[in-house]
Amino acid sequence: MSSGDIIRTKLTENAVRVDAFINELLKPRRPEILYEASRHLVMAGGKRLRPYLTVKSCEIVGGKPQDAIPYSAGLEILHNFTLVHDDVMDNDKVRRGTSTVHTKYGIPIAICAGDLLFAKVYEAFTIHAPHGINAKKIRSCVEAATRATIELCEGQTLDLSFPDTAFVSEEDYFLMIGGKTSALFRACAEVGAIVGGGSKRQVNALGKFAYDAGISFQIVDDILGLTANENTLGKPVGSDLREGKKTLIIIYALKHAKGRQKKILETVLGNKNGKKEDIEEAIQVLQYLGAIDYASKKADRYLIQAKKQLDRFPDSAAKRDLDELIDYFTKRIY
Amino acid sequence: MSSGDIIRTKLTENAVRVDAFINELLKPRRPEILYEASRHLVMAGGKRLRPYLTVKSCEIVGGKPQDAIPYSAGLEILHNFTLVHDDVMDNDKVRRGTSTVHTKYGIPIAICAGDLLFAKVYEAFTIHAPHGINAKKIRSCVEAATRATIELCEGQTLDLSFPDTAFVSEEDYFLMIGGKTSALFRACAEVGAIVGGGSKRQVNALGKFAYDAGISFQIVDDILGLTANENTLGKPVGSDLREGKKTLIIIYALKHAKGRQKKILETVLGNKNGKKEDIEEAIQVLQYLGAIDYASKKADRYLIQAKKQLDRFPDSAAKRDLDELIDYFTKRIY
Numbered sequence: 019m020s021s022g023d024i025i026r027t028k029l030t031e032n033a034v035r036v037d038a039f040i041n042e043l044l045k046p047r048r049p050e051i052l053y054e055a056s057r058h059l060v061m062a063g064g065k066r067l068r069p070y071l072t073v074k075s076c077e078i079v080g081g082k083p084q085d086a087i088p089y090s091a092g093l094e095i096l097h098n099f100t101l102v103h104d105d106v107m108d109n110d111k112v113r114r115g116t117s118t119v120h121t122k123y124g125i126p127i128a129i130c131a132g133d134l135l136f137a138k139v140y141e142a143f144t145i146h147a148p149h150g151i152n153a154k155k156i157r158s159c160v161e162a163a164t165r166a167t168i169e170l171c172e173g174q175t176l177d178l179s180f181p182d183t184a185f186v187s188e189e190d191y192f193l194m195i196g197g198k199t200s201a202l203f204r205a206c207a208e209v210g211a212i213v214g215g216g217s218k219r220q221v222n223a224l225g226k227f228a229y230d231a232g233i234s235f236q237i238v239d240d241i242l243g244l245t246a247n248e249n250t251l252g253k254p255v256g257s258d259l260r261e262g263k264k265t266l267i268i269i270y271a272l273k274h275a276k277g278r279q280k281k282i283l284e285t286v287l288g289n290k291n292g293k294k295e296d297i298e299e300a301i302q303v304l305q306y307l308g309a310i311d312y313a314s315k316k317a318d319r320y321l322i323q324a325k326k327q328l329d330r331f332p333d334s335a336a337k338r339d340l341d342e343l344i345d346y347f348t349k350r351i352y
Numbered sequence: 353m354s355s356g357d358i359i360r361t362k363l364t365e366n367a368v369r370v371d372a373f374i375n376e377l378l379k380p381r382r383p384e385i386l387y388e389a390s391r392h393l394v395m396a397g398g399k400r401l402r403p404y405l406t407v408k409s410c411e412i413v414g415g416k417p418q419d420a421i422p423y424s425a426g427l428e429i430l431h432n433f434t435l436v437h438d439d440v441m442d443n444d445k446v447r448r449g450t451s452t453v454h455t456k457y458g459i460p461i462a463i464c465a466g467d468l469l470f471a472k473v474y475e476a477f478t479i480h481a482p483h484g485i486n487a488k489k490i491r492s493c494v495e496a497a498t499r500a501t502i503e504l505c506e507g508q509t510l511d512l513s514f515p516d517t518a519f520v521s522e523e524d525y526f527l528m529i530g531g532k533t534s535a536l537f538r539a540c541a542e543v544g545a546i547v548g549g550g551s552k553r554q555v556n557a558l559g560k561f562a563y564d565a566g567i568s569f570q571i572v573d574d575i576l577g578l579t580a581n582e583n584t585l586g587k588p589v590g591s592d593l594r595e596g597k598k599t600l601i602i603i604y605a606l607k608h609a610k611g612r613q614k615k616i617l618e619t620v621l622g623n624k625n626g627k628k629e630d631i632e633e634a635i636q637v638l639q640y641l642g643a644i645d646y647a648s649k650k651a652d653r654y655l656i657q658a659k660k661q662l663d664r665f666p667d668s669a670a671k672r673d674l675d676e677l678i679d680y681f682t683k684r685i686y
Contacts, residue, residue, distance in 0.1 A: 048527070052509040103467060107460035126441035126512050129463060130505050133437060136470055137501040144495045153487035160494055161478045167471040171464050175386040178460050193382070 025346045028339065032073055033066040035084075039091040043142055055123040055131035056138075060098040062114040067347055069094045071203065072210040074343065075224045077336035081214020085148045089159060089209045092142030096163060097202060099135035100170050102128055107178065139163060151213060158212045162225075166205035173197020181288065185272070186264040192233070200232030220331075227327035227340075234320035234348040237313050240265035244301055244310065256297035262288025266316060271309040279303045321348050359680045362673065366407055367400040369418075373425040377472055377480070389457040389465035390472075394432040396448040401681055403428045405537065406544040408677065409558045411670035415548020419482045423493060423543045426476030430497060431536060433469035434504050436462055441512065473497060485547060493543045496559075500539035507531020515622065519606070520598040526567070534566030554665075561661035561674075568654035568682040571647050574599035578635055578644065590631035596622025600650060605643040613637045655682050 040060060046053040069090030076086035104110075105118040106128050112118065120128035143159050176194040180186050207228035211221040243258045244267065258265055268287070275283055286292040286300045304310055324344060331337050374394060380387040403424030410420035438444075439452040440462050446452065454462035477493050510528040514520050541562035545555040577592045578601065592599055602621070609617055620626040620634045638644055658678060665671050 047506070049506060049509045049513060051513070052506060100467075103463050107463055127509065129437050129441055129466075130509050130512070132463075132467075133434075133470065134502060134505040136467070137498050137505065140474065140494055140498040141502065144491055144498065153491040156494075157478055157487040157490050160474055160490075164471050164474040164478065168468060168475065171468040171471065172381070172383060172386060175383045175461065175464050178464070179383065179385070 021342065022346065025342050029065055029067070029070050032070045035087055036066055036069040036091050036094060039087050040095065043091060043095070043138055043146070051123065051127060052130060052134060055119050055127045056134050058119050058122060059102055059113065060095060062116045064114060066094060067343070068097055068202065068206045070343060071206040071228060074336050074340050075207040075210030076214035078224070078331055078334060078340060079211050079214040079216030079220050085150060086210050086213050088142045088146040088148065089213050090206070092139040093163065093202065093206050093209060095135050095142065096139045096167065099132045099139070100174070102132040102135065104174060107174070155212050159209045162205045162208040162212065166201040169197040169201035173201065180264040181262050183264070186269055188266070188269055191264065191266055191269055195233060195236040196229070199236045200229040203228040203232035223327045223330050227324050230320045230324035231344040231348065234317045234324065237266055237317040237320070238348050240267055241310060241313055241317070244304065256286070256292070256301065259286045259297060259300060260290055260292050266313045267304055267309045270312050271304050271307050274307050274309070275303065279307065317348060355676065356680065359676050363399055363401070363404050366404045369421055370400055370403040370425050370428060373421050374429065377425065377429070377476055385457065385461060386464060386468060389453050389461045390468050392453050392456060393436055393447065394429060396450045398448060400428060401677070402431055402536065402540045404677060405540040405562060408670050408674050409541040409544030410548035412558070412665055412668060412674060413545050413548040413550030413554050419484060420544050420547050422476045422480040422482065423547050424540070426473040427497065427536065427540050427543060429469050429476065430473045430501065433466045433473070434508070436466040436469065438508060441508070489546050492546045496539045496542040496546065500535040503531040503535035507535065514598040515596050517598070520603055522600070522603055525598065525600055525603055529567060529570040530563070533570040534563040537562040537566035557661045557664050561658050564654045564658035564661070565678040565682065568651045568658065571600055571651040571654070572682050574601055575644060575647055575651070578638065590620070590626070590635065593620045593631060593634060594624055594626045600647045601638055601643045604646050605638050605641050608641050609637065613641065651682060
């Protein structure tokens, strides 16, 4: 088996237990349509990276993985709640190969379903807390998830403003992905470590580890959107350019492009009907300017920074699993 | 001073402390527009009935009112979060005499602002917990607020389905208002009592008290929508009829109306351009059928049931305040 196969097997094994809990937590009640809509996206799949991160962060500090299951499931639901609402805001039609919640059930039910999912996070954290998890730990977990959600809302609002912002600064880009991606990664690691009985220092170290890994993950995602092939991506190459997304690559390129280069980029950026040849030419410009290389180096730097936090922990199976996880999701070993 | 003046003064005094906390909790951060949008509705006013209910439920079990302030503020924010999202779902343009959040800031920001407000509830409950409130109490408060939010989502979804449902049963009506109104009232009383150190029995009694008072409150609201004058209501008399709202009055009337009566009702129900004469005639039919009287008796029954729970507590200033509060909001002494 390749290292990609191994981590995928581990993710699947963990996902089975997490999904069983989610299935129970979202057991249909009246009105059925609300629960159907709430289950639609989360049951449509997903790699369950976040629950795995939570469970492994519990194990690395000496906790029992089963104690982390309700929390890891809650955090996956938190992730899905933001996706349901984001899809309404961005009016996206397809996710995980199926129609988005509002496309299938309408906007009002999708908003309600997102709200229900958000509430279910806290139900998972409190009412379903395993016997050994005391109220103090629960309080800390609620705080970590809540802080992440606040940053998620801030990140999403920044992201909403980017298309109308001619010059997005690198600082704002990092603030945006910090909120949209890293904050929840951090919460997953923190919550896992809290549940597992980690010290304050351990909780913080794992939180920083996951935050930086999340940044690296997001930059790699942006790079793959330009360099991977369509089958691997599940969407056309250059979609980000057509949508006018302000990725680190674009921010760097717009700062350094001159004359004809700038024109080539402006032809495709935010142009929903951008031609394939124009997209290819724009990607060449991005390469020529060193923008992809720049982003790639930044991603590496965050990955190294993340691994430094992991170095604080003695060797263990969970440590190796976390190391393997971030290699997987920042390098995408397929 | 009339009894209406007295209770209004007490509500205002409490609101000042609650609003100071809310103002601090929603202190602007980047991105500013998110915080502006989140503050828009909650800062536009409101009687702060729910915070008052929370604080008084804390006092009646012997707790310090100041301990309940972060919780009462959190529950008011929870109420406002649902209003912001409901206004998007119902596409309402005006609330509390000002434009709704999505009318002013657009739907995406309004959804995000609602989500932020919901997260802030839990921030208020945990990070801002006063010193004397231990983790066990915090856990119980989180559980109570979460349970209410789940029922709120269920109630809102039912409400969304009513216009397309020809025959809404009385049972479904009570399920709907139980979720949309009473669940949060119950949470306010429970959270106040938990913070104040009440016994399980006291927490439950106050929860039931507030739940039934909430039902009575909602039925009275529906009655006033047909019988009060326009200035008191702040909206045209009969708006509920024009919107086709399935109130207890309408449900009863549709069940008992025959021939011409039915026709008169059907002429106005859900007819946005219903004429004033037709509305007046429909209200006469409702009176003739005894529908308003029926609803009024139901409201009284729930009020009596609520007061029975309050009777379990020995006399105190807080008890008298709670008694006065529900008289105020179920009879609307102006």
